[in-house]
Amino acid sequence: MNTDLHKLQPYPFEKLRQLKEGCQPPAALDHIALSIGEPKHPTPAFIAEEVLSHLHGLSAYPLTRGAPELRQAICDWLTRRFQLPAGSLDTEHHVLPVNGTREALFAFAQAVIDRNAANPLVLMPNPFYQIYEGAALLAGARPVFVNCLDSSGLAPDFDSVDEASWRDCQLLYVCSPHNPTGAVLPEARWQQLMELAEKHDFIIAADECYSEIHFDEDNPPPGLLQAAANAGNRDYSRCVVFHSLSKRSNAPGLRSGFVAGDRDILAAFLQYRTYHGCAMPPHHQAASILAWRDEEHVRENRRAYMEKFDAVLDILNGCLEVDRPEAGFYLWARTPVSDTDFARELYQQQNVTVLPGSFLSREADGINPGAKRVRMALVAPMDECVDAANRIRTFTENL
Numbered sequence: 001m002n003t004d005l006h007k008l009q010p011y012p013f014e015k016l017r018q019l020k021e022g023c024q025p026p027a028a029l030d031h032i033a034l035s036i037g038e039p040k041h042p043t044p045a046f047i048a049e050e051v052l053s054h055l056h057g058l059s060a061y062p063l064t065r066g067a068p069e070l071r072q073a074i075c076d077w078l079t080r081r082f083q084l085p086a087g088s089l090d091t092e093h094h095v096l097p098v099n100g101t102r103e104a105l106f107a108f109a110q111a112v113i114d115r116n117a118a119n120p121l122v123l124m125p126n127p128f129y130q131i132y133e134g135a136a137l138l139a140g141a142r143p144v145f146v147n148c149l150d151s152s153g154l155a156p157d158f159d160s161v162d163e164a165s166w167r168d169c170q171l172l173y174v175c176s177p178h179n180p181t182g183a184v185l186p187e188a189r190w191q192q193l194m195e196l197a198e199k200h201d202f203i204i205a206a207d208e209c210y211s212e213i214h215f216d217e218d219n220p221p222p223g224l225l226q227a228a229a230n231a232g233n234r235d236y237s238r239c240v241v242f243h244s245l246s247k248r249s250n251a252p253g254l255r256s257g258f259v260a261g262d263r264d265i266l267a268a269f270l271q272y273r274t275y276h277g278c279a280m281p282p283h284h285q286a287a288s289i290l291a292w293r294d295e296e297h298v299r300e301n302r303r304a305y306m307e308k309f310d311a312v313l314d315i316l317n318g319c320l321e322v323d324r325p326e327a328g329f330y331l332w333a334r335t336p337v338s339d340t341d342f343a344r345e346l347y348q349q350q351n352v353t354v355l356p357g358s359f360l361s362r363e364a365d366g367i368n369p370g371a372k373r374v375r376m377a378l379v380a381p382m383d384e385c386v387d388a389a390n391r392i393r394t395f396t397e398n399l
Contacts, residue, residue, distance in 0.1 A: 002138065004137050004138050004140065008138075013035070015353075015359045016291045016343070019340055019344050019356070020344065022311075024223065025348055025350070025351035026129060026351055029351040030351065031352075032351065032384050032388040034353060034355075034379075034385075035071065035355040035375075037329070037330065037377045038377075039252055040379045041382065042248070043250050043254075044249060044250070044295070044297040046290055047251055047287045047290065047291055048287075049282075051283045051284065053266075054287070057281075057282030058281075058283070061124070061279070062279040062281060063282060064274050065097075065270060066097035066285060069285075070280075070285045071097070073288070073289045074095050074249050075091050075095055076293055077096075077250045080219070080392055082225055084229050084399070085229055086173045087238075088234050093263035093266065094260055094261065096258060096259045096260075096269065096270055097280045097288070098242075098259055098280070099256070099278055099280055100244055101209050102131055102354075104257065104259050105131050105135060105205065105207060106131050106134065107269075107272065107273065107276060108240070108259070109141070110125050110138065111266065111268060111272035111273075112170070112171060112203055112269070113140060114138075115140030120140060121141060122142070122143055122171045123144045123146055123169050124143060124146065125145075125148055125173070125370060126147050126148060126364050127148060127180055127181070127273070128360065128361070130360075136171070138286050140399050141170065142199055143362075145362050146160070147369045148181050148183065149369060150197040150245060154181035154182070154183040155183040155184075158189070160365070165362075166199075168200075169200060170202050170203070171202060171203050172193065172202055172203070172204050172205065173198070174204060174205070175208075176211075177213070177328045178210075179330065180328075180332050180357070181332045182324075182328045183326055184214075184326040185221075187222045189227075190227030191227050191230075192226075194231060194233060194238065196238070197238040198238065203238050203239075204238060204239050206223065206224035206241045206242065208241050208242060209243060209248075210327055210328040211223060211243070212248040213247055213302060213305055213327055213328055214222065214327040214328075215330050224241050224261075225261060228230070234363040235263070235306055236260075237262055239261045239262055240260070240261035240262055240265055241260050242268070244262070245291050248291075248298055250301060254284055255284065256280060256287070305378065308378045308382055309331075309378060311382065311389070313331075313358045316333070319393045320336075320393075320396055321391075329377060330376065330377055331371065331375070332375060335372050335373065336396065337399060338371070339371060339373055340356045342374060345395070350392070350395050352388045354392075355374060355375045357371065357373030357375060359372055
């Protein structure tokens with residue numbers, strides 16, 4: 001048995017299940033879940049239709065590197081979306097389809113970490129997507145948590161990282177837009193991180209799966225490859241980005257995403273994935289091609305989220321300390337009592353589930369940056385989000 005397995009903590013939703021044990025919410029109130037970041041907007045019909053029309057492809061093994069048409073669609077999308085130099089992405093070397101970013105973010109650490117190094121470190125934001133921590137531990141590395149604080153705009157406080165940690169860093173996970181705070185890294189910060197990666201020889205893994213849920217059509221969140229190209233790093237050295245159709249296209253069940261960036265790193269990752277056995281099914285590849293080529297459904301998706309944020313924030317104004325995020329579909333609200341008490345009692349009294357922020361964080365530098373915060377995912381239909389917001393207001397006003 002892998003002796004590192006005992007280092008894994010229970011997943012946040014297992015902690016949430018335990019927290020809610022023994023609660024008896026009002027039977028007259030339907031349950032509303034704001035706890036899990038699973039998109040609930042309808043998957044565009046053309047995606048489902050394309051899956052069905054390509055089921056004949058089940059008779060052949062798909063390639064691990066994916067169909068050329070899919071890799072071309074991804075490169076075209078990246079170039080358009082992040083204004084990359086034409087031709088800077090080679091479909092043969094700069095991109096790999098993956099079965100959603102979750103499996104790829106985990107597998108990536110297994111492929112790139114040198115567990116024989118004296119002190120292999122993986123730096124990551126705090127709070128964080130728990131896959132980062134598990135990936136680091138099972139790759140034989142030690143996670144180092146970089147707190148996301150009010151003083152750093154709810155983005156990781158990279159200026160607080162000491163020189164020794166940068167020196168031993170092998171992999172830096174960055175989530176921008178950030179889950180759960182919604183903070184977006186500016187291009188200048190990306191470029192600072194690239195300078196550190198060059199100096200200390202580590203890889204930047206940019207989880208950008210929320211990049212298409214933003215609120216200003218003229219100013220979408222910048223990405224790592226965009227910052228690299230603008231800084232003259234046209235071969236995307238030490239830079240790898242992860243994107244998904246789950247949030248962008250409301251297709252979490254399609255399990256479709258990609259990894260793109262440094263060709264040498266991706267060559268090693270392709271070798272790993274060939275043994276890993278994780279090629280994307282051909283009918284999912286066909287649907288993904290259409291999804292990456294279409295932007296109309298993505299704009300409509302953003303519009304729906306903006307309407308929900310407007311409605312919910314209007315209701316919560318004055319009762320909870322919560323701001324509109326820069327991007328993403330989460331609210332990162334401050335609670336007047338402990339986050340666990342708030343979540344448990346809200347469920348007990350109003351049958352609304354939110355996720356305690358401390359479940360998404362670890363104590364680092366003497367603090368847990370998720371303490372007295374809760375994450376609310378505005379993924380439910382508008383009427384449920386509005387109903388939940390009204391119940392949260394009622395609950396908070398009676399604390």
